[in-house]
Amino acid sequence: MILKTKLFGKVYQFSSVMDVMAKANEVKSGDQLAGVAAESAEQRVAAKVVLAQLTLEDLFNNPAVPYEIDEVTRIIIDDVNLRIFNEIKHWTVEELREWLLDSRTTDYDIKHVGRGLTSEMVAAVAKLMSNLDLVYAAQKITVMKTANTTLGEKGRFSARLQPNHTTDNIDGIMASLMEGLSYGIGDAVIGLNPVDDSTESVKSILHKFEEFRSEWEIPTQTCVLAHVKTQMEAMRQGAPTGLVFQSIAGSEKGNTAFGFNANDIAEAKAMALQQGQVAGPNVMYFETGQGSELSSDAHHGVDQVTMEARCYGFAKRFDPFMVNTVVGFIGPEFLYDSQQVIRAGLEDHFMGKLSGISMGVDVCYTNHMKADQNDAENLLMLLGTAGVNFVMGIPNGDDVMLNYQTTGYHETATMREMLNRRPTREFEQWMEKMGFMADGKLTDLAGDASVFLKR
Template identity: 60%
Template sequence: MTLLGKTYQFQSLKEIMAKANEEKSGDQLAGIAAQDHTERMAAKAALAEATLADIRNEPLLPPEQDEVSRVIEEQLNEKIYGEIRNWSIAELREYLLRPSTGQPEIIRLSRGLTSEMIAAVAKLMTNLDLIQAAAKIEVLTHCNYTIGQKGVLSGRAQPNHPTDDILGIKAALYEALSYGIGDAVIGVNPVIDTTDSVREVLKMTKEVMHTWEIPTQNCVLAHVTTQMRAIRQGAPADLIFQSLAGTQAGNKAFGIHEKLLDEADDLIRRDGTAAGPNLWYFETGQGSELSAEAHHGIDQVTLEARCYGLARKYKPFLVNTVVGFIGPEYLYDNKQVMRAGLEDHFMGKMHLLPMGVDVCYTNHMKADQNDMDNLAVLLAAAGVNYLIGVAMADDCMLNYQSTSFHDIATVRELFGLRPAPDFEMWLERFGLMQNGRLTAHAGDPTLFM
């Protein structure tokens, strides 16, 4: 590829995919990033000319070596792929952004794309492209209730506590509910990953749901095996949770594999407390494979797309990228975090997943709360299914900065978005919302005490 009088030679598709990425400190740490902006543009130009067949015929991680690759390959609709196999990545981008291409066309097209193809087209898109394409896609899912409708922005209530104190968790939960947050899920990250602790938190959240007749779902984000033990002991879990990586080796570092996920899927369908059909909650985030030395020389955007390829096998109720949680080693500053959030949301939606984003950063990253405000607004424009709400935007247990309950309420008000319909009706009955807007009672957790 010749650009500005200089010829660039790329030895493999893996190299092109990595160097076509927007600048990411994680790719630089892995030694696979473009050396400068000109080489990046040359790689993008080379990638734009590649066909979908080129992507499939040169697997970055062959299915016979990696179960995530196999799961992705097995899901491909051969008929649809056959119709588009000769499209270039540039043609795929143009098709997605064409005004005449709507949701039905994208839904059908998605079934003929692998995760690597979706990652490739993301690399050719500007931030505005990522927003425009993702905004076309509506993904509805149902656990106890349905979320994801156009015009709806849901919120996960994340009432974490540094010692898993039940009363402390409940206090934060009441504040979340008072701002209209919690329609996506009441989801607690436990400090203590034990069966007894998980069971007690699940019991408490379910009791709150029953006491106040709240139309939502509950989940405790412990390791999947801990949740499985708690469920077998009678803990009331609507959803089962697990973090995912984009390679088999990365998932091994998380203590999971496909057969374990299959077993958990069977368990939550038999013994969970929700009818479903969508009973999983998955979290992802760029950089986890590099942390585990399980990246196989593949760039972090492509690995993130592969997480979504694995997730869609299980038809989850919720998926979200925890976009800035790992730190500056992988996403160095506000610009990289915002880009990653928009990439992840687009790629998840292209997999027809119910994508949310934890708009967050760690305190040693070059970012601040204003950057999170910016990203939350961009994601709302892109049609994100839900955002994460923590008290005062400061997670006192996980020690990172996210979006607050009132941040999500503000984004709803700004864009004219609503909570999920059943949840909004509950808020109206409780006097917290009227005609789509919060009332003067909003933000007062003592209503529940």
Template identity: 60%
Template sequence: MNLKTTLFNTTYKFKDIKDVLAKANEKKSGDEMAGIAASGARERVAAKTVLADITLEELRNNPVVSYEKDEITRVIQDSVDEEQYKKIKALTVGEFREFLLENDEDKIKEIRDGLTSEMIAAVTKLMSNMDLVYAAQKICNTAKCNTTIGRRGTFSSRLQPNHPTDNPQGIMASLIDGISYGVGDAVIGLNPVADTIESVSDVLKVFNDFTRKWRIPTQNCVLAHITTQMEALKNGVPIDLMFQSIAGSEIANKDFGISVALLDEAYELMKTKKSSKGPNFMYFETGQGTELSSEGNNRADQLVMEARCYGLAKRYKPFLVNTVVGFIGPEYLYDGKQVIRAGLEDHFMGKLTGLSMGVDTCYTNHMKADQNDLENLAMLLLAANCNYLMGIPCGDDVMLMYQSSSYHDIATLREISDKRPIKEFEKRMEELGIMKNGKLTRNAGDPSIFM
């Protein structure tokens, strides 16, 4: 295995595959803070050159965290379809990039289960932003909870009615406002302030009562810690989707208070007690930089660790996965350019892994980014056939204190692309006079419909 190259009369030699992967990554403040990034553009190009000639077999044999040390590595490696792997293991990363760009969805899906997360991350590093959009838009990943997300021609949204004190009236005001704009077909999902069984149960019951009363075809979720949701579920509280933030290493997941065994237990519990109908009932959130913030990156770069999150998520056949791409802050993604790149990378990697993938196109207020960066990313993701984005009142989350996409953004993106909400949801919006022929009516934005 060759780990060196000569460019401009300078020889660049890398320690191992992990080092090549880190230095081949696009410029990220998180990798620089970790001390593993390329020293500059020349070393980055040299690393990409070396990476292009590494085979997929070599990547499988050299995971960034060893099989013996890390349970996420074991999940990823043990899930590989060996027959599919045999078809592609001799390809170099450069050849694999050409395969993805040249072939159609069916050909890509024929080999997808033969991939590891390191392979997916590696090819992502060789792709331009346009490559990431072009390859991702080929892949259509559907999932079914109460409704089916991800069909071609649809573009969905998560209604996020967060409130700084979990006040039920405040939550419902945001919820009703969002529904009146045709937002929420992916999920109605609240980030709670209080992670208590009682508070989480109360919100879930309010959501369930509303969607039943008004016959809104969607899914409900409160994004509390998985153990809190499990206790609520055992008490008979209706849960359509069970949520958890996940990371790409065993160390980082311990920091979240989770393990593969706990996720397995939650999955089995949902199988028997969930209130939803379909086979996909888990929801995961990720984001580049998570592992470094918990000292669990194992000296690997943040893109590779993010890809490993998707390898873990795949085990549970989730209905939704999204990267909260700019939420952690400038320590990991410094500015709008880095956020846009990371959003496209994450979406592509999730799609190639086989997930129903969405993105929270967001940034924190202390980041060198603005609304135009957010909107640019949203439009690029729309072209990439992203399954869903967030819908937040005015795009300003009053509880989490960050900027994201608004109810109005979702409607605008649908009109730009001529895409529709999930079919059953759109039909109900038409019955309520909120939408007609895929567009909002004059009644849209009037919450008195539900009063």
């Protein structure tokens, strides 16, 4: 294993595999904050040259966090199909990249090989790819999962309806929900971020969501994005829980900071399958975001792309219905501007899909970042081409409760029309029955929330 190279008469020496990984990463303010980023463009190129020649076995033997001290590492390593890994372990990262981008490599091929990859390998190959490479490789991969409905089918483009409210006022929540549904938003999930995440509040909202969903026979799933343990308690008390949510990290220390471990997630999944409202078999909803491990001092000196990939390796153990990278939410300390946000969104989407995850992206930014709505729409169009499973739908793209900017109802409708995509199959049929859609196009009734007030 060679960790040095010579470029333009200068020798670049790296201290470890993770040092190579960090310095091969595209510019990220979070890596600079952590002190692991390349010090120059030349050093970054040198790191990419070294990384390209590392073998998959080198990466297998050098996980980001040691196996003995980290449950996320143990889950990633233990879940690798060793027969497949042994077939490809002598591939270099460069060879993996060329194979993924080969026009003869199919979805089936990628899914097969993907079972032999660790998260570090997934991150490594992403670092050698251009933005176009990330789009091209990701669009080859189809990942379908089923809760009440099926997400990820070819030709479909879905959205999470996020009717957040600053005080959890149920009338305000339902007004946003009804308008969103009339635009075709919510086929992925109706998911609320609660201000009050007490068990009683979560139960109340879940009951209201399920009452409304049942009354109008809406083929989707619901979720209140409280802490996983709060959702479990709500289930124990009889709440009609749909998907079970939790934010996750790429290290055991990060998950501990979030207040859970793998056993908690396994218990929540088992409870949802036994007592939850969705049919399954996929009942879990996870959220991630580059930089979350650094923000909780749980990154172990590893770059944020590698730690993000490890989130997907952890998530895969629990076969989630959906994983959402909230790509620009943490702020400029981790992704400074639109260029970094766009790159991160494409990296996360590709890495999630290569990991076998039903992947969505919250195309978002905070108001103190060097980004605006045009930048968000640029990323949205790239992700649509890449075959993203779902995005967010929030009134006017402005989340007044979480105080960040994302995609609204109209953006999803526009993307569907431009790319000839439709909501999930079951949801499209419901839209046509309600008169909101005909032949894959929104009707004049779209956006008229008063339809739901006429009974």
